[in-house]
Amino acid sequence: MKKVAAYHQYYAVNAAVQSTLRAAGHTPAEVAAATPPTGRGYGRGTPPPALAHEAPETYGVPGVSAQPFGDRKGGVVWHTQGSPKSLSMVFYTGKIVQALDNPTVVVITDRNDLDDQLFDTFAACTQLLRQEPKQVESREQLKELLRVASGGVVFSTIQKFQPEEGNVYEELSARRNIIVIADEAHRTQYGFKAKEVDVKEEGQVIGKRTVYGFAKYLRDALPQATYLGFTGTPIEQTDVNTPAVFGNYIDIYDIAQAVEDGATVRIYYESRLAKVSLSEEGKKLVADLDEELDADDLTNTQKAKAKWTQLEALIGSERRIATIAADVVAHFEQRQEVFEGKGMIVAMSRRIAAELYAAIIALRPAWHSSDLTQGKLKVVMTSASTDGPSIAKHHTTKEQRRALAERMKDPADELQLVIVRDMWLTGFDAPSMHTLYIDKPMQGHNLMQAIARVNRVYKDKPGGLVVDYLGIASDLKKALSFYSDAGGKGDPAVAQKQAVALMAEKLEVVQALYHGFGYDSSYDAATSTKLSMILAAEEHILGLPDGKKRYINEVTALSQAFAGFFLQTGGFTR
Structure with missing residues (x-):
């Protein structure tokens, strides 16, 4: 199978090179000789019209063109989730x-599951890389692979650069032809603090x-390396770490561009908080966590841990889990009637994930199988030695998760619904996935990356749906706010009521194309009469100026708007 770069990838890759x-530290002449024109300067002039592209500066954010030669900061490529970023890398x-x-x-x-996913993508492209990538399993292997004279594509989690003692990581290589590529480069662990x-x-x-940010330890180990970042979400204006480590933007491909180009589909949002009971105490705990903490801090302070534990107990109450299970089953089955595909449930804890699985299986026993290769519903997580048997039975190894991922990516496989806690929320790509159920406090980058699980293009899939059981609407608004402040265009998610209004608008446009054609009588007509009217309708549309193209475009837009609806019993959302 051949992988062909889309234009935004072609342009960004050449600009990144x-x-x-x-x-x-190469001279302008050397840079110009090594790469095709991109219109970013460096002595190459402007690109031909076919290669016209918006530079980061047009978004009101700094680009790399003003950075000095030899600064070791390659820059940041921001390509929205689903673009696809991993292939660009x-x-x-x-x-x-x-x-x-x-x-x-x-x-x-920064996580083992992301390391596995990205490594698998690279491992499938050895012909392009001209070598086999290596995945680091230990600190000793990391040192061995980086103490070489040249060559190699090495995968490692950032945590392997933590010194075993002290605050200085030993130097592994002073070579200048080392490139460090960081996935999701906006995250705080790449800082110096x-x-x-x-x-x-x-x-x-x-x-x-005292410990330092991993950027320091990376610099200790590879002092002359050049650093390049890829991210699916923008850098916040208050983030000083990312520009300090990687530099400014190389290229931006945001949600609006991706949807317009057909690289991703639109994401719709539906709140089902009213369907599920959450006490006032629980709502207050969610609000408190949102106000006081960033998502990355939730496990880092005793105060947050206490509130998280309280909230987990409320969200994971037996009655609430039973209600969630019943609603997910009904909702997902109705979604499958509209467009058959896959779904994912995000639970707050391993305990809740295991108990939610049991509650769903109690309603749909046929969905269960103890065989990893069978069953319609699975839990994707690891377990600790202190977890009880009800959780431990859902523990999966790396190879088992890889097998489950392949099943989930296969539209023909019977596995249609998975329950996760943290895994598969970034980097996991299953194009047929159309619905994400969120029952876990999330915000910022983590939330935006999670909802992008349903924005992949697949056949005639017109959109993805995010179902909210916890009241994350305000967090989505905050995410949109920082996304817009960072120069992004296009909404990460569209509220369902907006989709209803959009569908009504598109339906009116399609109806207007039939002005003068009496199609109302077809509703109660005999089958033979309906077939005759279909042919007459085709003639009517073809008789309009540019009628075929206009009709196809508007019906496609209507179909995409339709995805924002959630079909309830007997028809459309009322």
Whole structure:
């Protein structure tokens, strides 16, 4: 199978190669000779009209064109989720390997499941890379793979750069032809900032120690490397870490562009909070967490942990889980009648995930199978040794999760619904997935990445739907606010009532194309009469100026708006 770059990928990859060469200290002439024109300067002039593209500066954000040569900051490529970013990274690596004469490329993620997903994508493209990528399993292997004279595509999680003791990571290589690519480069762990953490012994805090952001440890290990970031969500204006480590934007491909180009589908939002009971105490806890904490801090403070524990108990009450299970079953089955595909449920904890599975299976026993290769519903998570048997039975190994991922990506496989806590919320790509059920506090980048699980293009799938059981509407508004402030265009999600209004508008446009054609009588007509009227309707449309094209365009737009509806018993949302 061949993978062909879309135009936004072609343009961004060439711009990223240019910027990398600039950041690595190559002269303007060398940069110009190594890459095709992109219109970003560096002595190449403007691109031909077919290659016209909006630079980051047109979004009101700084670009890399003003950065100095040799600053080791390659820049950031912001391509909205589903564009697809992972393939852009593959294309970039394939080109930079040639442009820099066999460099070492280090691909960094911050979670094992993301590392696995991205590695699998690269491993399937060895012909383009001209080598087999290596996935690091230990700190010792990391050191071995980076202490080489040249070459190599190395995958590692950022945590493997944590020094075993002290605050300085040993230097692994001072070579200048090393490129560090960070996936989701906006995250705080890529910063330099120092902070104090508890030192524990047998569960008791016995002191404090100072640790630094992983950007420092990366610089310790690879002091002359050039750093490049890829992200599916924008850099917040208050974020000083990302520009300090990676530089400014290389290229931007936002939601509006992706939807317009057909690279992604629109995402619709539906609140079903009214269908599920959540006490006033629970609503207050959700609000408090939103006000006081960023998503990345939820597990880092004792205060947050206490509130999280309280909220988990309320959200995971037996009665509420039973209600959620019944609503998900009814809702998903109705969705399947409209467009058959896949769904994902995001639970707050492993306990809730396991109990929700049991509640759904109690309603639909046929969905269960103890065989990993069978069954319509699965839980995707790991378990700890302290977890009870009801949770432990859902534990999956890396290979088992890989097998489940393949099943989920296969539209013909009977696996249609998965329950997750943290896994598969970023980087997981199952194009036929059309519905995401959220019953977990989420915000910011994490929320935007999660909802993008349903924005992939698949056959005639007109849109994805995010179902809210916890009242995350305000968090979506905040996410949209920082998205817009960062220069992004297009809404991450469209409220369902807006979709209803849009569908009514598009229906009126299609009806207007039939002005003068009496189609009302066809509703109660005999089958033979209906067939005759269909032929007459075709003649009517073809008789309009540019009628065929206009009709196809408007009916397509109507079909896409239809995806914003949730079909209830007997018809449309009322």
